Amino acid sequence: MASPVLAPGQVSEINLTVTPANKARTPFLEIPFQLPSGMTRLDVGFEYAKAEDCALDIGIMDSRATDYPTRSGFRGWSGSARNEFFVATDAATPGYYAGWMPPGSWKLLLGMYRVPDSGVAVRLTLMADAAPRGVTAMPKPATPRVEHPGWYRGDLHCHTHHSDARGGPELLAESARLAGLDFLAVTDHNTTSQWRYFGPRSSEDLVFIPGMEVTTYRGHANVFGLNEWVDFRLGNGGDLDALVREVRRQGAILSINHDKEPLPWDYDYPDMDCMEVFHGHWLTGNDGVLAKYDRFLADGRRVSLIGGSDYHQPAEQERPGPVGLGKPTTVLWLPCLDAPAVVEALRSGHGYVTESPNGPHLAFTANGQPMGSTVTGSDDIALEVEVTGASGDRLVWVGEAGPVSEKLIPGDAWKETMRLPMPGRFLRAEILADASRAKAIKDLMDWCENRIELPRAQQSLTDAPPIRRTLSNPVYFEAPK
Ligand SMILES: [Zn+2]
Ligand SMILES: [Zn+2]
Known part of the structure; x- marks a missing residue:
């Protein structure tokens, strides 16, 4: 040319x-x-x-x-x-x-x-x-840290007008504060120019995690913890190894996004750190993503389960509803709150995903080890579980061969210890809407007014599949050597 x-x-x-x-x-x-x-x-x-x-x-x-x-x-x-x-x-x-x-x-x-x-x-x-103009450099990002161990809440997937949303970064930051989030990854498509705004404004009450959505014609993947832009130009066959190398070189991590219609992942699966299993409202086809995730775990892969709203900030703030920023929220246990700690907790699966910033809390240990850990053993395992905000719903334990045990959650702040036989390569927990199901469906129907696209099979919400409110990360099991 x-x-x-x-x-x-x-x-x-x-x-x-x-x-x-x-x-x-x-x-x-x-x-x-x-x-x-x-x-x-x-x-x-x-x-x-x-x-x-x-x-x-x-x-x-x-x-x-x-x-x-x-x-x-x-x-x-x-x-x-x-x-x-x-x-x-x-x-x-x-x-x-x-x-x-x-x-x-x-x-x-x-x-x-x-x-x-x-x-x-x-x-x-x-x-x-060639008119005379100054030269602006990228401003130095702030590096806030909250020196306090605890559970912290964030959304890992959202967009501004730096890609295809109408609203600018100021509005999105305001949305995050209104939602009560502690951290936010703004993942505009194939660019990191939003970082010019968010980098210097990262603060102790809202830590911004550098991110980008690698957006190709055969699938989308989020990258978290970048220092700089990463080349998204995967060829027709996809050079996933090169992408993973570039991401790792920066100490960042890769997550496969919304692996469902209308934008499933259509390449081979790379050596990914995370999978966005809970994307937007549960009833937008996430069951299929969860089934794929369980197959990865059953195959012996270790992939952290995360969530993201994929919120596209509108030009004006919307009334809160069952769809929006922080829906779902990824909740991580952090030794301190800063961007590197968030990336490390995502990599190691120290947390869970819940329907909203004030969705149910779900944490467990297996033989004293938290979610994301590897436990060596072949006997029964001792579980300690803690659930808040899900009275009347169901806690389900899922292992390599599927559900292994379930229990009605008897109260709002529930703690229990129990033993389960070794469930195979992994064990994870989830909260299914039971008592809360009718309200969840009504809220979604009121909100919908055809605003969100549900997969065809789920258009009749009363026949909708189980609604998962909260999903834990797994604990992995290894036979003693
Ligand atoms: Zn996407
Ligand atoms: Zn997106």
Whole structure:
């Protein structure tokens, strides 16, 4: 492809046709152009006939970028949320990165999500500008820490206008405070530009965890604990090992997201740290994700169970309902509250997921070891369980072969010790709505008014499957050597 040389103040136009054959080679088309030195701003326009069967994404890299996976030169991504954006030395459209603009060969990235058989014409306009502007650096993130061991609550999956939500970071931070969360990972699609806002504002009463949703056309995965952006451009076959290497290199962790319709994980499963088993309201197909998770555990994999609301912050605050930020909430036991402790607790499964920030509390130990631990033994196991806020619901224990025991929860603050035969490779606990089921269904029906999409099989809510309010992480068992 010819690589136009931009001239300051003049519009350059690139016209091309994208076909299924392009997409078959790679889902991300690179469109090069030359940026002269001394430029302080670049404006890009992006036009094509968007349709049911035609959706394209856009992003940009500067002259420092290398082939996949690049660690430098990424300047932003807006997916299909915008048809124009700018990058400047002192500012940028949300989703994009302000900063020095090196001269040389830049490239637009065109993500080919859906391309019709007939192909699609794309018109790109580029205009560089050399007016004097300052250079803004990424502000230094704050590193707050609460020196107090305890249970802390957070949401691990949400979006701002740095990707495809309408609301900005200020509103999302306000939503998190209203929900009473202690930590929040803001996981915009394929960009970390939201960190410019959240990094310096991380505080003891609301710790922000650096995150990003790796968003590909065959599945989504969250990354937590990043120092910098991670290259999301998995090829058609997916280079999951390269992605995992890049994530680990930064001391971060990878979680497979919402592995259910309409966006299941369609690659082989990588060496993931976590799985988002509880995504949004329980009745949006999470049963199927839980069944997959149990199969991973039965196969001997160790994967932490986490939750995320996938809340897309609206332009105005909404009235609270059964769907929203913190629904569900991931609750972690932390030696102290700071971002590294949250990432470590996610990695090791020290916690549980509950329906909302004030959902039932569920913690247990097996032979004195907390959730996420490995216990060696072959005899009966001694369990100590603690449940609050679920009177009249059911506690179910699940092992390698399925449910092994269940009990009606007799009161609001319930503690019990019990023994169970060795349940195989793992044991986890869950709270099923029993006494609370009718209210949960009514609340959801009132809220719905067709606002959330339920899988076809669950459209009749009265026939809906069991509602899981709370899910623990497993304890793993190993035979003595
Ligand atoms: Zn997603
Ligand atoms: Zn998401």
